[in-house]
Amino acid sequence: MIVHTPSTGRVHVRAGTRKLRHDAAESFIRTVLEQEPSQQPVDFQAYDIARFFNGFDLGLPEFDDASILRARVIRADISIGNLANRLSVSTSLDEDIGQLISDQPGLERIFRNALAMRFVEIAVQYRRAGVDGERTLDFTLTDRNTTSLLSLDDPFERVLGHRLLRHWGILRDGRAPTPRESTAVLPALLALWNLASDRINGAWLHERGVDVKTLLDLGFLVPSGWEGDDLIDEEDDFGEHVAKVVERPEGLELHSSDGQSSSAALPERYRVYRIRDGWVASHLREQLGKALDITAMENIRPDLIALGALEIDGRDVPLYLARRLEDERVRAAIDTELRARDKQGIGLVLQAGDVAGVCLAANVLARLADHILPEGAEFAVDLTSLTAAFRRNRSLAQGGAAVEFHKSGTGAGVLSVPGRGTIDIVGENRVTVIDRLVQAYPTPMKTEDMIAGFGGQSLSSIFGQPLWDKLKAGFMRSPKRGQWEIAV
Incomplete structure (x- = not known):
């Protein structure tokens, strides 16, 4: 279903997947409206029903095209004890739900201490200018950032409902970041883009000191409900338990169904947010393009972008932006x-x-967040420190001055070969084979000695064909049949 409201210029799409919604919206905008879609998401809005923790009063605004006679919350659902428990109170437009709650012994305290506001229904009695009779607009809102307003057939009521929500401070329309905000939120956006996930919980954001409110205001995050379960860390393993937050004089505690407990911070830690990955990526590209004076970028793959080149010491140095390097498969690709x-x-x-390390596939590796100029009026990259990092590590990217194998424990290492560069080796058996070969250097080693103790596996089966091909192409060679040596 596609809903277009001409008076606001917004297009809302309902479909089974986010990709289908995006494709349908772009097609509709281009073919039917004959316009170019905005770089910002078409549903760049957030509905904050948590404001009803502070009361249910709804002021009556004055509009030229409609007279608002009454507006009241007629239903409110909260979570109590744990997020799976729901308590609902509903009434009619003629009753004041806030007064109803306060008149019931103990109910007001339950609402005040609720973990989350989950669902709200609002009824509005109004009279439209030039139209006889009174009408009632009834719509719902949820903590998953959804509203039934988008399902209304009458475009006037859809617009009127959203105007009322803006007036009451429930609806926040996204806005473009100011230059200073772009600088402030960029480290958080880099971390979110690096996750390549469509969901994130409040605990992850809280532990990293992320300004959630600003990311919500700018449309990078959208509220998407709450976690109903949590993992309590036992000494021997992890077990899934229904969790509840219990208030103590010394602070909040998280309790599980089997009696375990651990300290808990604010309930906001258990909120779930949807990451607008397209908007995050678009903003990062735009800001990097301005800061590095890049005119064209190339998407090599979802996790790797070519940013053009940076002139260092009289030559153009290819520049890339990568993410998810902590994932072995992504890093290998x-x-x-x-x-x-x-x-x-x-x-x-x-x-x-x-990710630790200063080289990747005969290239210098640098953490972008380390080279952002702080406290600037707008986002800027410190080209001086970036150039220094390249000069400092380019010899290592070429393989350094000697054959070396830097191991990280028993399951990972980096092989450096002068003139050939570096390559990551992950896996205990692989590390053992490379370590034997480096220890034997410069003497060639028999294949049978390299793979001794591995049950007769071949070198290609130990390393896997893609990695084995890379090793043969640049780091190892066979001086004669049945022998291998480091290729220097």
Whole structure:
């Protein structure tokens, strides 16, 4: 279903998936309206029903095209004890739900201490200018950022409902960030983009000191309900338990169904937010384009963007933006893409995350957040520190001055070969094989000695064909049948 409201210029789409909604909206805007869609999401709105914790009074605004006679909340649902428990109070337009709640012994305290406001129904009695008779507009709102207003057939009532919600401070329309806000939120946006997830919980945001309100105001996050369950960390394993937040004099505690407990911060930690990944990515690209004076970007893959080039010491250094490098499969795929571009020379890969290391596929690796100029009037990248990081680590990206294998425990390591660059090795058996070969360098090693103790597996089965092909192409060679050595 596609709903277009001409007076506001907004297009709302209902479909089974977010991608289908996005595609349908873009097609409708281009073919029917003959316009280019906004870079901001078409449903760039957030409904905040938590404001009803402070009371249910709704002021009556004055509109030229409609007289608002009465407006009241006629139903309110809350969660009590734990998020799975719901308590609902409903009444009619003739009753004051706030007064009804306060008149019932103990009910007002229950509402005041509720974990979450989950559902609200509002009834509005109004008279439209130039139309005889009174009408009643009835609509609902949920904590999952949904409203029944979008299902109304009458476009006047859809618009009137949203005007009322703005007047009451329930509806927040997204707005473009100011230059200072762009700088302030960029580290958080990088972290969200690096997740490549469509959902995030309040605990993740709280622990990183993220300004949730600003991200909501700017439309990067949208409320999407609450967590109904939580994981309580036991000594030996993790078990899933229904959780509830209990108020104590010393603070809040999280209690599970089997009697375990742990300290809990504000209930907002258990909120779930949807990440508008398209808007996050679009804003990051726009800001990086301005800061680095980039005229064109290329999406190499979902987790790797070519940003053009940066001139350092008289040559153009290829510049990339990467994410999810902590995922072994994603990192391996990015490694493959970058090695296919090795003829462009040593590049500089800016990572959205904070994975350890200074090299990736014969390129210098740098954490973008470390090179953002702080306290600026607008977002800016410190090109001086970025250039210094490239100069400092480019020799390592080329493999350094000696054959080395830097191990991280027993299951990971980085092989450096002069003139060849570096390559990540993950997996205990793989690490063991490479370590044996490096220890033997410069003497060639027999294949049977390299794979001793691995049950007769071949080198290609130990490393997997993609990694084995990379090793043979640039880091290892066979001087004669049945032997291997480091290719220097």
